[in-house]
Amino acid sequence: TPAEPLEEKGQVAPYICQRRTPLLHHNSALTDALEIMAEEAKFSGSEVRSLAFSRAASVLKALPWKVERIQQLHTVPCIGEHSRRILQEMLEDGMSAEVEKVRQSERYRTMKLFTKIFGIGVKIASQWYQEGLRTLTDLQLHQIKLNKEQQAGLLHYEDLNTPVELWEAEAISQVVRQVIEQILPGATVTLTGGFRRGKPCGHDVDLLISHPSEGEEMGLLPKVISILDRQGFLLYHSFHRSSFLSLEDEELWVSGGSSTMDHFERCLSIFHLGDPAGSRPGATGVQKLGALWGLARRPVPESCAWVDLVVTPSSQFPFALLGWTGSRNFERDLRRFSKREKKMTLNSHGLYHLEQKIFLPAASEEEIFQHLGLEYILPEERNA
Ligand code: 8DG
Ligand code: MN
Ligand code: MN
Numbered sequence: 001t002p003a004e005p006l007e008e009k010g011q012v013a014p015y016i017c018q019r020r021t022p023l024l025h026h027n028s029a030l031t032d033a034l035e036i037m038a039e040e041a042k043f044s045g046s047e048v049r050s051l052a053f054s055r056a057a058s059v060l061k062a063l064p065w066k067v068e069r070i071q072q073l074h075t076v077p078c079i080g081e082h083s084r085r086i087l088q089e090m091l092e093d094g095m096s097a098e099v100e101k102v103r104q105s106e107r108y109r110t111m112k113l114f115t116k117i118f119g120i121g122v123k124i125a126s127q128w129y130q131e132g133l134r135t136l137t138d139l140q141l142h143q144i145k146l147n148k149e150q151q152a153g154l155l156h157y158e159d160l161n162t163p164v165e166l167w168e169a170e171a172i173s174q175v176v177r178q179v180i181e182q183i184l185p186g187a188t189v190t191l192t193g194g195f196r197r198g199k200p201c202g203h204d205v206d207l208l209i210s211h212p213s214e215g216e217e218m219g220l221l222p223k224v225i226s227i228l229d230r231q232g233f234l235l236y237h238s239f240h241r242s243s244f245l246s247l248e249d250e251e252l253w254v255s256g257g258s259s260t261m262d263h264f265e266r267c268l269s270i271f272h273l274g275d276p277a278g279s280r281p282g283a284t285g286v287q288k289l290g291a292l293w294g295l296a297r298r299p300v301p302e303s304c305a306w307v308d309l310v311v312t313p314s315s316q317f318p319f320a321l322l323g324w325t326g327s328r329n330f331e332r333d334l335r336r337f338s339k340r341e342k343k344m345t346l347n348s349h350g351l352y353h354l355e356q357k358i359f360l361p362a363a364s365e366e367e368i369f370q371h372l373g374l375e376y377i378l379p380e381e382r383n384a
Pocket of ligand 2: 204
C-alpha cells in the first residue's frame with residue numbers, strides 16, 4: 001500500500017525520501033547558515049553533528065512557506081537544539097554570530113580551500129592545517145606528496161572548481177554518446193546527478209551508461225575511455241569499482257568473480273572542454289558541440305571538468321539511476337528508511353529483502369518506490 005502524502009495533512013514527514021524537496025525554496029538564508037555549521041562540524045571530524053545540521057537544513061528546504069518566527073517550527077521534525085538556537089538568532093537578528101564566526105575563521109576557510117582539491121578529505125586537510133599550511137602555494141613550497149588523483153585536482157584547481165554548466169554537461173554527454181554509438185550501437189547514455197534534478201550547474205558531470213540487452217555492456221568502459229583518450233578529450237582518468245559497498249555487500253551484489261578491467265564499473269575522468277571564448281552559451285547545440293570537438297585538440301588545457309562515467313547492466317539500471325541521481329542527503333535517507341522501516345537493503349545495484357531473503361526486481365524508479373511503500377518523488381523534488 002502506497003504511503004500517504006504527509007504534506008496533505010499539514011505535517012512534515014521525518015524521512016527526506018518521504019518529502020518533496022525542490023531546488024528553489026523559501027528559506028535559503030536559514031539553510032545556508034545551517035549548511036555552514038554542517039560543514040564546520042565535518043571539518044572538526046564530527047559526522048554526527050554534521051548530519052544533524054544537514055538534516056535540519058534539508059527539512060527547511062521542503063517547507064512550502066517562508067519561516068518568519070521560530071514558533072512556526074514547533075511541529076517540524078529533524079531540528080535539534082543547536083540548529084534551533086541558530087535559527088532563532090537568524091530570525092531575530094537577521095544573522096547568527098556563531099555562524100559568522102565560523103565563516104570568518106581561518107580554520108574554516110583553509111579547510112574549505114584544501115578539501116576543494118579533489119581527493120583531499122577532512123583528515124589530510126586538517127593535518128596540513130595543523131602543520132601550519134594555509135594556501136595552495138604552501139603545498140607546493142613544502143613539496144607535499146600527493147597521489148595522481150590529488151595532483152590532477154591541484155593542477156586544475158581553478159577550472160575544476162568552476163561550476164560546470166548544463167549546456168557543457170549536455171555537450172559532454174553527446175560526445176560520449178557518439179563514441180559509444182561506434183562501439184556498441186543501442187547503448188544508452190543518461191545524464192544523472194544534480195543535472196537530472198534540474199540544477200543549472202554542478203561540480204561534475206555524472207553519466208550512466210547501459211544497454212537494453214543484459215551483458216552487452218560488459219567490457220564497454222575501458223574501450224570508451226581509450227577512444228576518448230585517443231581523441232584528446234581526457235586530461236586524466238582512473239578506473240574504480242562502484243563504491244559505497246562494504247565487503248560483505250560486495251559478495252551479495254556483485255556476481256562473477258573476475259577482477260579484470262572488465263569488472264570496473266566506474267571511471268573518474270577529467271574532460272577537456274576547450275576555451276570559454278570558443279564555446280559561448282549563446283551558440284546553438286551543434287555549434288557548441290563543434291566548438292568542443294575542435295578546441296579539444298588544442299595542446300593547452302583552457303577549461304576542464306570532472307566526469308563520472310558509470311556502466312550498469314540493464315537489470316540494475318533503475319537502481320543505478322536512482323542511486324546516482326542524488327542528492328546525497330536524499331540517498332542517505334532512502335537507504336536508512338529501507339533498512340529501518342522496511343527491513344530492506346537498497347543500493348545502486350538492487351533492493352534486497354533481509355527477512356524474505358529475496359531480491360526485488362524493478363523496471364523503473366517508480367517500481368522501487370512502490371516496493372518501499374513510498375510515494376514517487378520526481379528527480380526535481382530530490383534536492384534535499
Ligand atoms: P553536483 O555534482 O551537481 O555538485 O551534485 P551531485 O551530482 O548531486 O553530487 P555528486 O557528488 O556528483 O553525486 C551524485 C550522486 O552519485 C550522489 O547521490 C551519490 C552518488 N555517488 C557518488 N559516488 C558514488 C559511488 O561511488 N557509488 C554510488 N553508487 N553512488 C555514488 O557520488
Ligand atoms: Mn554530480
Ligand atoms: Mn559525481
